[in-house]
Amino acid sequence: METQNTTTMQALMATEANAPFTITEVERPAAAEGQVLVRIIASGVSVLDNKIRTGKGGHAKQPLPAILGMDFAGIVEAVGAGVTRFKAGDEVYGLAGGIGGLQGTYAQYAAFDADLLAVKPSSLSMRQSASMPLNFITAWEGLVDRANVHEGQKVLVHGGAGGVGHLAVQIARAFGADVYATGSAAQQQYIESIGATFIDYRATTVEEYVNKYTNGEGFDIVYDTLGGATLDASFVAARYYTGHVVSCLGWGEHKLAPLSFRGATYSGVFTLMPMIAGKGRKHHGEIMEEATKLADAGKLVPLVDERSFTLASANDAHDILENGKANGKLVIDVAE
Incomplete structure (x- = not known):
């Protein structure tokens, strides 16, 4: 789908809330100081993309009309003044x-x-790489930056087969933790395949699995990727005195008494902040460098939906996402 005119490009435009994407010819950007011009090969499709498209993602500060899409993998075309980490031809990725x-x-x-x-990562395809950045950074900021995950700890990940959850499981395992993950019965095989002990959240209570796996003491780290009632459950699953609960969806109103009575602590993760505020962006690049190391060491494999989409069929990808029918991260193959 390459355009012949070197001053323009094709892009998907979200014109207004709930309208389908339209392919539009727009001006091709240039790399300003501190920037890298990238030819995008693949783009991840996130839940937040769909929220913005449907007018429900106000916290993302992306008014319509706009070109959406957060995650990508591609090839550097040119670098702006002051950029020394990359050169033309480099394969890169990021949020x-x-x-x-x-x-x-x-x-x-x-x-x-x-x-x-x-x-x-040299070990991953463009599609696999494009699927990771948002979810990996979210998982890393919670486990490593906030909770200081380390060897010997017991870590509970709620939603272990989800976008953030399956990467959180693999990060915790890479740091030497003993990992447990909740999910549905249909997800048991996958959760166990990435090294976690499976917990069927429908078939067992918080008290039961805390008693079974921690002798009633609680988990050293609990990562909530679901919010709502799952975050409340996390507060009573944390270890007494030293437990730490992390959530990437802690946006509701919650009673902290159960957490306080255990002497445990809590951190929230808001991955979008550096991009919105323009502060702390360098750390996101550093986190993605860690993702590359883990992937190339064979310790990290993202779960990607096998179905292929192009810019022309991106609306289909969003329909699948909206209907909850994705099996792993959906990816658009921008370069056909």
Whole structure:
């Protein structure tokens, strides 16, 4: 779907809330100071992309019309002044656009802040790499930056087969933790395949699995990826005195008494903040460098939906996502 005109490109435009995407010819960006111009090969499709498209993602600060898409993998075309970490031809990936007024990744090209990027894993495909950044950064910030996960700990991940959850399980395992993960019965085989002890959240109570796996003491780290009642359950699953609960969806109103009575602590993760506020972006690039190391060491494999989509069929991907029918991360093959 390459355009012949080197000054323009094709992109998906979300024109207004709930309207389908339309392929539009727009001006091709150039790399300004501190930026990298990337030819996008693949773009991840996230739940937040769909919320913005349907007018429900106000916290992302991305008014419509806009080019959406947050995650990508691609090839560096040019670098702006002051950029020394990358050169033309490098294969890179990152969480780099689609919110905070930034151009998204549902386009043939984009100029990204170089601080947000890293060289992609050589062991993963473009599709696999494009599926990871948002979810990996969210998992890493919770487990490593907030909770200081380390060897010998017992870690509970709620939603162990989910986008953030399956990467959180693998990160915790890579750090030497003993990992447990909740899910449905249909997800048991996958959760066990990535090294976690499976907990059927429908068939057992919090008290039962805390008693069974921790002798009633609680888990050292509990990562809630679901919010709501699951976050409340996390408060009573944390270890007495030293337990730490992390949530990437702690946006509701919750009673902290159960957590306080255990002497445990809590942290919230808001992955979008550096992109929206323009502060701390370098750390996102550093986190993606860690993802590359783990993947190339054979310790990290993302779960990607096998179905293929292009810019022309991206609306189908969003329909699947909205209906909860994705099996892993959906990815758009931007370069056909």
